[in-house]
Amino acid sequence: MSAPAFFAEAEGFRLSGTWTLAALTAGKPRAFARLRKTLREAGQRRAGWHLAGVEKLDSAAALLLWQSWGRRWPEELEATPAQREALQRAAALAEEMSAPSPVTQADATAGEDSLLKQIVLAPVLHLGRPTLILLHNLRGVVELFGRLVLDSFFLFRHPQYLPLKEFSANLCKVGAQALPVLALMGFLIGVTISYLSALQLKLYGADLFIVNILGLSIIRELGPVLAAVLVAGRSGSAMTAQIGVMRVTEEIDALATFGVSRTIRVVLPKVAALTLATPLLVLWVSAAAIVGGALAARLQLDISFLYFFSMLPRSVPIANLWIALAKGMVFGFLIALLACQLGLHVRPNTESLSRRTTASVVTAITLVILADALFAILTRDIGISG
């Protein structure tokens, strides 16, 4: 393969060598730029072109020549029939392209319009679009919830369609398999909070209140929120991704062709499993955090395990545990419903899949914190001894 070469001679321009995209781009970038410049300058002069010495001319090179000639045929051209054909193809294309299509004209006028719009309407658009998207998603969630309620009525009448296997598989995946990581995280956070509180309590000689502080904060607030955040990150994203890929590969549609409802077989088991598993995970993470806290209190403040665990029921009324369980159920339900809704509306491309999975986690955590605030207001008179 010889490099493409260009010679200016008395009787015109002579080309030789291999004129292919690979050969043209094989050399240094600067050499290529120089060749293009020479060609363009030569194309403006009236002279003959001799391509007989060219071994190979591919369509990219033909296009390059055609562009250098200013998109018209040169005065005199010496070329083989095959080369002429390649050049003709480039020429035919150029004619088609140079006719301004109606689409591009419309685009141009739209461009001027949108400039004005951008300045005046930008704030409105920036606020309005996300709001509309949010409302749209909210509507989708409500619709999905309604669908699930209707499905429950159907299953009540036809219990043979209950997706029990899927339910137990999901329960294992989102519940049992999450136990180790949740225990580790709960334990470490318990140790940290206990250690930091102990330093402060020591200053005031209020060492014994460590039980109240740890018990109330962990059982009532931290346990449910920590569990929900981890569940959203771990199981919510997995649900969105799984349903999303099922949509991309049309597996969801395949289910429908067998007369299987996607909400009953895919969504319902996930929502039910997470609604049941999250309160249990809340208990688990709270227990791990309390154990961690008790250990730190023992090391830092010399509070015995016996004292800690006998004081715990007295300083934290049992109502707090019920509140925590209720929170867990609501959080799990919200996370699963949102994850499934976002998964079902993935568009069949990878970009949409990644965006929806991110949205699933971010929106779920935001929603959990909002719901937690609502819980705090509604239960402000319950379970806190004055």
Next chain:
Amino acid sequence: MENVIEMRGIWSQYQDVVIHRDLAFQVAAGEVVALVGGSGSGKTTLLREILGLLKPVRGMVKLFGVDLSDPDPMRQRNIRQRLGMLFQQGALFSALSVFDNIAFPLRELKRLDEDWVRDLVHMKLQMVELEPHHAQLMPAELSGGMIKRVALARALAAEPELLLLDEPTAGLDPVRSRNFVRLIKDLQKSIGFTVVLVTHDLETIEGLGSDVAVLAEQRILVKGSLEAVAHFDHPFTRQFFGAPSV
């Protein structure tokens, strides 16, 4: 003629199953070779080994005279830019439009300005008989036949010297499949690239007028013109080509 593909002493296996045993395979420049064989005979594995997606357990693969195990990343890149691959399902980038899909290998060359890329993309679209307005569609909006054509346009975008086709006509109706074969044949004639294809379809092989290489008994059993291979006496060829009509 220089050999575009040269494979020697290839052994491949998945766990305990040996797929290729001391296989040798050569393709000269400008040849059109159809790779046939029963399912599970390792056609796709061979194709993936030519592409360098899979490394054989033992043996040497050379493309354009360069060993695929060459450690130089630039040399590896240059080899890849000289070949085009048409995947069975198209494997278009789902997040990119048709235009951006075809422009992708051109932009990867890092030398071409956007004007040239635009013209080249439209030229390739024209080659595979698609309209300019199809360029703005997303892969999810295309029909099966259009996906194949866009994938072919993408495979041809950077003017490859070697084109690899995995089941190019699978999933197309007979008319479309004939048109697609004619398209590839015309392009091959006018541009003169080397083609290696994997297929089950006798009509595709006849339409392309290609040589045939039979993959059986863990090696290339026989390679030659369709006529010669059809008369080769082996259970697979008898079954595949029917009883030889002598």
